[in-house]
Amino acid sequence: MNVVETQNLEKLFIDAGTEVRAVDGVSINVEEGEFTAIVGPSGSGKTTLLNMIGGLDNPTKGKVQVDKVELTELSKNELIDFRLKNIGFVFQSYNLIPVLTAYENVEFVMLLQGRDPKERKARVNELLVAVGIADKAKNRPSKLSGGQQQRVAVARALAPKPKFIIADEPTANLDSKSASTLLDIMQQLNEKEGITFLFSTHDQRVIDRARRVVTLTDGKITEDKIVDV
Amino acid sequence: MIAKIGWNNIWRKKGRSFLVILSVAFGIWVGLFFGAFQWGTFVQKLDDIVNRELGHVQIHHPEFVDEEYDYNFPIQNPDKVRDVLKNDTSVSVFVERSIFSAMLQTPRNQSPVLVYGVDTTAEQQLYSITSMITQGEMIAGRRAPSLLVGESLANKLNITLGSKVIVQGGMLHGVKSFVGRVRGFYESPNKMKDKIVIYVHKSDLDTKLGDGFTHEYSVLFNDLDLLQSNKKRLQSQLPVNQVLTWGEIMPEIENGIEMTDQVMFIFMLIIWFALALGIVNTMLMSILERTRELGMLMAIGMGRWKIVQMIFFETTILTAIGVPIGLFLNYITVGYFGEVGLDLSVANAAIEGFGYSTMIYPAMKESFYYQVIFQVVLVSLISTVFPAMRALKLKPIEAIHKN
Ligand SMILES: Nc1ncnc2c1ncn2[C@@H]1O[C@H](COP(=O)(O)OP(=O)(O)OP(=O)(O)O)[C@@H](O)[C@H]1O
Ligand SMILES: [Mg+2]
Numbered sequence: 001m002n003v004v005e006t007q008n009l010e011k012l013f014i015d016a017g018t019e020v021r022a023v024d025g026v027s028i029n030v031e032e033g034e035f036t037a038i039v040g041p042s043g044s045g046k047t048t049l050l051n052m053i054g055g056l057d058n059p060t061k062g063k064v065q066v067d068k069v070e071l072t073e074l075s076k077n078e079l080i081d082f083r084l085k086n087i088g089f090v091f092q093s094y095n096l097i098p099v100l101t102a103y104e105n106v107e108f109v110m111l112l113q114g115r116d117p118k119e120r121k122a123r124v125n126e127l128l129v130a131v132g133i134a135d136k137a138k139n140r141p142s143k144l145s146g147g148q149q150q151r152v153a154v155a156r157a158l159a160p161k162p163k164f165i166i167a168d169e170p171t172a173n174l175d176s177k178s179a180s181t182l183l184d185i186m187q188q189l190n191e192k193e194g195i196t197f198l199f200s201t202h203d204q205r206v207i208d209r210a211r212r213v214v215t216l217t218d219g220k221i222t223e224d225k226i227v228d229v
Numbered sequence: 230m231i232a233k234i235g236w237n238n239i240w241r242k243k244g245r246s247f248l249v250i251l252s253v254a255f256g257i258w259v260g261l262f263f264g265a266f267q268w269g270t271f272v273q274k275l276d277d278i279v280n281r282e283l284g285h286v287q288i289h290h291p292e293f294v295d296e297e298y299d300y301n302f303p304i305q306n307p308d309k310v311r312d313v314l315k316n317d318t319s320v321s322v323f324v325e326r327s328i329f330s331a332m333l334q335t336p337r338n339q340s341p342v343l344v345y346g347v348d349t350t351a352e353q354q355l356y357s358i359t360s361m362i363t364q365g366e367m368i369a370g371r372r373a374p375s376l377l378v379g380e381s382l383a384n385k386l387n388i389t390l391g392s393k394v395i396v397q398g399g400m401l402h403g404v405k406s407f408v409g410r411v412r413g414f415y416e417s418p419n420k421m422k423d424k425i426v427i428y429v430h431k432s433d434l435d436t437k438l439g440d441g442f443t444h445e446y447s448v449l450f451n452d453l454d455l456l457q458s459n460k461k462r463l464q465s466q467l468p469v470n471q472v473l474t475w476g477e478i479m480p481e482i483e484n485g486i487e488m489t490d491q492v493m494f495i496f497m498l499i500i501w502f503a504l505a506l507g508i509v510n511t512m513l514m515s516i517l518e519r520t521r522e523l524g525m526l527m528a529i530g531m532g533r534w535k536i537v538q539m540i541f542f543e544t545t546i547l548t549a550i551g552v553p554i555g556l557f558l559n560y561i562t563v564g565y566f567g568e569v570g571l572d573l574s575v576a577n578a579a580i581e582g583f584g585y586s587t588m589i590y591p592a593m594k595e596s597f598y599y600q601v602i603f604q605v606v607l608v609s610l611i612s613t614v615f616p617a618m619r620a621l622k623l624k625p626i627e628a629i630h631k632n
Contacts, residue, residue: 056528056626077532084530091528094521099237104230109529111230156529 003067003164003196004030004053010061011048011219022048024219025062030164030198035190037210038200045219046200047168053198054087054166055079067163084112088157090167090199095153096141102148103128103137106155113160127155131185147178151185158189164196171206183209231535235542238515245511249544250551252507253609257555258562259500260601265563265591266571267493272592274482275453277418281356283475284323284447286460291471293444294478298343300329300399303442305469310446313466319459322354322449327431327442329405331398333378338386344396346431355449358415358428365390365413367428374433375412379423383414390414396427407437501604505612512544512616520623528625537617544613548606555605556598563591 011023022045030036038046051057052064055071064071067086074082083089096105106124115123128134131151133144141149150170157165167186171179183206189195199206207213215223239246279285288310290302304310307325314323327346332339349358349367358377359367367377376396378388388394388411397406409429417423435441450459456474464472476483516523523536570588 051626054528080527080530080532083528084532089529091525094525097234097522097526099234099241100230104233108230112531112535 001032002029002065003032003034004028004198005065006053006062008062009049009052009059009064011045011052011057012060021219023052023059026216026219026221028214028221028224030196032164032196033190033194034212035187035197035210036199036212036214037207038198038214038216039202039207040216040222042202044216046216048219049216050166050168050198050200054089055083084109085160086163088160088162088165090150090153090157090165090170092169092172095156096149098141101138101140102133102144102152105141105152106159109156109160115160123159124155127158128152130189131155132181145178147174147182150174150178150182154182154186154189158193158195162195164198167197167199169200169202171201171203176205179203179206231539232542235539236546238519238539239543239546242515242518245515246547249508249511249547249609250554252504253548253551253605254554254558256500256504256605256608257552257601258558260497260605261555261559261593261597262562262591263493263496264597264601265559265567265593266589267489268594268597269567269589269591270489273589274485278479278482279475280449282419282422282447283478284355285450285453285456286448286463286472286474287478288446288448288463288467289444289471289473291469294471294473296401298328298330298444299401300331300405300442300444301402303327303440303444304446306467307443310467310470313463314446314448317463317466319450319452319455319462320448321451324348324351324355324447325431325443326445326447327434328444329398330400331396331406332400333382333386333427334395334397335386335388335392340382340386341425342382342396342427343425344398344434345426345428346434347428348431349428355447361415361417362413363416365411367413367430369430369432371410371412371433373408373410374429374437376409377413377415377428378411379426380414380416381420381423382425382427383411385424396429405438405440407434497604501608504605504608508544508609508612509615512540512613513619515543516540516616516620523620523623524625524627527623533621536620540617540620541610541613544609548609552602552605563593566591567593 006029007027009023009026010021013020013022024045026049038049040046048057052059052071053066055064055066055074059072066082069082071079071082096102097108100108103124106127107120110120110123125134128137131154133148133151133155136144136148141152144152154165154167154170157167171182174182186197186199187209190197201207210227212224212226214221288304290304293299293302296302311325314320325348327344329344331342331344333342347358352358362377363380365377367375369375373393376394382388390411390413392411393408394411395406395408397404399405415423415428448463450456460472460474526536527533567590570590572588
């Protein structure tokens with residue numbers, strides 16, 4: 001089953017009078033359980049594409065369906081709600097709420113969803129263990145390393161059991177060891193829980209871990225290959 | 230959790246939060262203090278002039294006031310008036326006076342005066358005339374009636390104790406005059422009055438002029454709030470007389486109070502404006518600083534309404550901390566100045582010129598608390614609308630990717 005389906009997705013930016021076609025006719029399907037990397041040089045449109053798939057940005061043209069729901073037809077508030085219920089996000093940085101502890105950050109989205117306390121507690125603890133932060137549950141983000149923060153962000157994104165997780169350069173600010181740990185965790189969750197991951201990256205070591213690599217060049221898909229591991 | 234985020238946000242930038250708390254406290258404090266100040270001034274004026282002299286209402290011959298307090302327009306039916314006042318349960322005190330405008334003449338000078346023919350003992354119920362005496366005395370029953378003259382008038386006319394003067398009243402409708410002797414000087418809180426009013430015993434006047442006229446009944450009620458209805462009732466019971474409230478007799482006092490009201494209002498506007506500006510500014514700063522964070526919150530699915538809630542929660546907490554501090558500051562200052570008094574003579578010579586006491590004792594009224602707290606809370610909530618709207622305008626992607 002396809003979690004994501006896009007058709008001829010286009011995004012046009014008009015920047016100081018010049019048009020930039022950041023995403024130019026992208027049609028891509030992502031199936032449940034994929035572990036897919038979007039790669040390509042800087043400015044190739046990775047972020048723009050992920051934003052549209054994640055319902056953070058409106059396409060200029062084309063269609064995006066997530067779990068058979070056409071995002072372009074949702075209102076602003078419906079989109080927020082849709083994101084809350086279906087999509088987990090891991091950004092490059094500023095993922096966490098600085099005034100909350102790691103535990104509370106992970107719990108936060110579940111709270112917004114109105115899950116009951118017991119369920120929240122079990123899930124948060126389970127995820128903190130899974131990402132290896134259990135002993136730092138009470139730390140605020142400022143007391144965590146960059147890699148630990150990203151792991152908390154992954155746990156946060158996973159907490160409400162979303163359809164899939166979008167991660168835009170999740171390792172960009174991490175040293176290679178932390179990056180590798182984060183990738184291990186993502187991979188494990190992908191395999192154990194069957195969570196679909198869609199992430200963008202520049203990093204060859206990250207690309208090597210993906211099972212499908214989609215290459216973007218100037219907003220177009222120029223390569224799409226399944227990697228055997 | 231929203232509350233927790235809001236709460237923790239407050240302590241993130243302590244200096245800034247402190248600033249908001251301080252402006253709220255300051256708004257409350259200044260607002261209340263000026264309210265108390267104004268009320269104190271009002272009470273003082275009432276006390277100086279109304280309770281101690283004019284009375285709440287005065288009863289005259291209907292033409293007496295129009296004829297400029299002419300001696301020849303006394304109360305036609307003093308027995309009836311006395312009767313009505315005695316039997317009216319809302320009346321707490323009333324006194325009879327023989328008041329008329331006159332010329333005070335010394336061998337060299339003259340000056341228009343208002344003669345107050347009073348019974349000093351009866352007047353004691355309103356105010357003590359004898360305690361205002363700075364020099365000399367005021368003894369009844371002397372051959373030439375004893376006169377009590379304001380210090381400033383005495384200075385102006387070069388009157389010394391023991392001077393003989395001619396008092397000539399009833400200028401317009403038949404002159405009545407007598408020779409009196411100045412036997413005392415007085416000074417009252419009302420500087421204007423000191424230049425105009427001279428006191429004489431009513432009994433002396435009665436003997437000297439032989440008419441036994443009463444020109445004025447000055448009445449105090451038990452409850453000043455019922456002034457208008459009490460006035461109406463007395464007027465209907467005494468149709469041949471004229472009943473006037475103190476405001477009608479001295480509109481300048483009422484106007485003065487209204488004027489302070491307006492000054493106060495403008496002053497409060499400035500305070501509220503400053504408060505609003507402070508809150509808008511700090512909250513806006515706090516939101517702009519958190520652009521990325523708010524963008525992230527919106528991206529991961531925190532609805533706009535929740536964001537607005539969070540921002541309002543923050544101002545509400547800051548306000549809730551500021552209010553008691555303001556109340557406390559007010560409690561201390563009003564308590565202190567309420568005892569000691571504020572001397573305005575330096576700051577405002579104009580007030581003195583008006584004829585009021587220059588010592589003001591700030592006094593609180595319960596309704597001030599509700600009013601000022603309500604206003605401050607309202608202002609701070611309204612000022613949060615703008616920063617909150619600003620936060621709502623944030624687009625999650627732009628917010629996240631802003632560097
Ligand atoms: N808000 C915007 N306004 C104007 N142009 C934009 C905007 N966002 C992106 N672009 C342009 O669109 C193109 C694609 O940008 P995008 O950020 O998607 O690239 P990217 O592949 O994520 O690059 P990077 O690897 O550097 O993150 C770029 O040329 C960029 O300048
Ligand atoms: Mg990018």
